Amino acid sequence: MYQYDEFDQRIVDERVRQFRDQTARFLAGQLTEDQFRPLRLMNGLYLQRHAPMLRVAIPYGLLSTRQLRMLAHIARTYDRGYGHFTTRQNVQYNWPELNRVPDILADLASVQMHAIQTSGNCIRNVTSDPIAGVAADELEDPRPYCEIIRQWSTFHPEFSYLPRKFKIAVTGAEQDRAAVQVHDIGLRLVRNEAGEVGFAVLVGGGLGRTPIIGETTRPFLAKRDLLSYLEAILRVYNRFGRRDNKYKARIKILLKETGVAAFTTQVEQEWQQIKDHLVLDDTEIERVKAHFTEPPYETLPAELPGAVAQRTESDPAFAAWFRHNTFAHKVPGYRIVFLSLKPPKVPPGDLDHRQMDAIAELADRFSFGEIRVTHNQNMIFADVRASELHALWTELREWGVATPNINKATDIICCPGLDFCSLANASSIPIAEEIYSRLDNFDYLYDLGDLRINISGCMNGCGHHTVGHIGILGVDKKGEEWYQLTLGGSSANEAALGERLGPAIAKPDVADAVTTILKTYVELRAPDESFLQTVRRIGITPFQEQVYGHH
């Protein structure tokens, strides 16, 4: 993975010094809350319901074990012992004290981490495919470009006070696991007719209040032009994006109001002016790429080793985990292992410090000392020798991160909701727990197949409800918690926004409604048809009839 050189290190060190000074000035009354707000936000510091919340970047989801141990140390030392892994490849601490945040940042800087631009109206943490580099369907590893973009966007002097936040995602694979269609800019590595690899550029996607799928402004962008084209988009957005209404300030609104064709022309004209002045040199690409070399894989047979194969016969629990939580690797003899951060009765994405330390230790032993975090709030050991799967599973199980439910109905994405967030209309974690408790039969869970249930406590959409196969959105009705359900959303290749099922549902009835939806699917599906496929084939009416017919 990328290792900081002296320049990268100096930047994060100087950032710590700067924020220490800003915090001291605020606490001494020399900065008003209004003046301090944008400064703290650019360091990922929110003031929320109970205490400040600190959001730390995990650039494109990659963590070394040394870094994960530091996250554990921070949870232990400055928080209440746990951290929360989010849908944007960040980790959040819910209980730090403001005056200690500079110390947290200093600890992070000591392991090449930071909270720079994890919130505020600037370019945010660049996200990517969580199995980048080991995916069999990959044209090229996207992470070097993520790192190049990270450096370009860090303290960009022109783009640190944008109309609104700005999110960029990059994928290099056929299957979109980075949700590039719902980002302000989505980049997909593609090959053009001449055989060169470059980027397809999508602009203006996003979730939140006005969910929209991005539009392609450039089907092919040469690598040398990556930064100049990004700069052109950002300049047009910075100059012309709306600033009069924060709910209309994202680039998706500018794109919609300007029209895709006119917007594309505007960007193109700006780009022509700068493209020869800001060239991404091959030498820089090669320099960064050199940090993402393959680990020293052994030459191994492709077949599953006999002992492990036998376990999949004799031990049903191991077999289920093997089937659902491990995936094919591009190198023979290796598997990609998902750690589920969705056990029963724990808020999705939460890990305590002991688990973090244990996971770090296991990654050192089993996966070349690296961990990935996913935007579905799980973790990945990308390079596990198939022969060691059973040994790893035994240990993961002890730490509660081997629930065999990856991409299943209990692999729920969920925002903090009313329990932590001051913007919430309704709780979300208790809803997730209630749905979870209805799905305790694993045979039923597996019979339901791949299923994404996403829950947000308000329309800001932190839980990505609009792209859930089943989306659940908390709404406020005269001070009571109600929930709006949607069906058929997806952030994968065939991205779509979910369709409203009908009137909002009262809190005690939500889990029943979900149960009914699942039952309806099982009754109406064609052979081998997934939930999403069924919804797309038959539409939402049959589900409406079942859900609302009962009331």
Place this chain on the structure above:
Amino acid sequence: MVIIKDGRAITDEWLHLDDEAAIPPSGQVTVSLLRWHAERTALMARPDPVGLRLEAGDAPDTIADDLQRFPLIVLSFATMADGRLFSLARLLRERFGFAGELRARGDFIVDQIFFLSRVGVDTFEPTEDISPEAVGQAITTFSVLYQAATDEKHPLYRRARR
């Protein structure tokens, strides 16, 4: 208001004319873009220099040909959160070759001076008084500059051996 330029506090030698105020026959004045467009001929007939005040929404393209006449352009910050002036500054410097004094004035804070100096602003007049030392420190908050901007023609990867 304190104005800091090149590490020193300077006194303002300009009269910043409201759009309604009469134009004095002589003396250095700055005017809004609106007024420049409306009264360009009269302003140019005066013996003394005219400077320009730009707001976040102003388009630099309309004055490209006039730019070199202005010894001073003032960027007026109505609110510190409005980042359009950062783009405007870069365009003035890099696209239209403006070489005069570029002054940030109004509602911005010391922590933005680093960014402002990178996009070509050389004079600072924040709403709250500030010392030359504080401006100097702000400009050098970060010793590593990843990007190309007005101050650095090339990104770090061309400037440094990495």
